Amino acid sequence: MQIDVVTLFPQWFDWFRGQRHVANALEAGHDLRALDLREHTPLTGGQVDDTPFGGGAGMVLRVDVMDHALRAFYDTDPVELRKERRVIALTPGGRMLDDGLVDELAAEPAVTLLCGRYEGFDERIVQHFCSDAVSIGRYVIAGGELAAMVVCDAVLRKLPGALGHVDSAAEESFSVALGGDPEYPHYTRPAEYRGWSVPEVLLSGHHEEIRRWRRARSRERGASGTA
Secondary structure, eight states: OEEEEEESOTTHHHHHHTSHHHHHHHHTTOEEEEEEGGGGOSSGGGOOEEOOTTOOSSOEEOHHHHHHHHHHHHSSOHHHHTTTSEEEEEEEEEEEOOHHHHHHHHTOSEEEEEEOBTTOBOHHHHHHHOSEEEESSSSOOSBHHHHHHHHHHHHHTTSTTSSSSTTTTTSSTTOGGGTTOOOOOOOOSOSEETTEEOOGGGGSOOHHHHHHHHHHHHHHHHHHTOO
8 A cells, every 4th residue: 555645744754654563564565655745836935825815814725836746746637636546635624534434545555645734725625636535533733744644553554564463453442343332441460459350251261251241341332432
């Protein structure tokens, strides 16, 4: 899989590439590129944004700048690019990221993430260049870079070779294996600490009973809305 992140701060992703599961995914043949939007602006002085029509505070990323950058990166009209790969605008008003969407993206051969900044994108970028708009939550952060890392982290760990154990991502919070519920509680040594005991069933060695106990706890967490 290839993931491209179009950003004003490509150096931020140097740290991210060094994280163990990300490095594992890259070593397994997957690709993560951080593409510098400012390198390909047609405007002088590296300008990428402008004041919003209609007034208001903040600056908006320009559609002509994004057009030039995407053409430079992919050698194709950005309107046509979304027919070749999933192009996603990271914006607070987009589709909420969840495990189902992560599974969708992990099945794609190529994804491009566009990082907003300042007041976000000229809406024509979202309307004409993007196949999706995605949000990591109903709140606002300074830019799309952290959101891009969240999306990349969630997607890459689903890919073969990213995690140390092939089953590590199969039965976890919100997965199909758990019916979309949060993951059950975990315990490890010591079995007794300050009078706090590990549930006896987990020490029993009865795998079917353990499976039922875990599934029940997962459903309880799902019903109560806690993780």
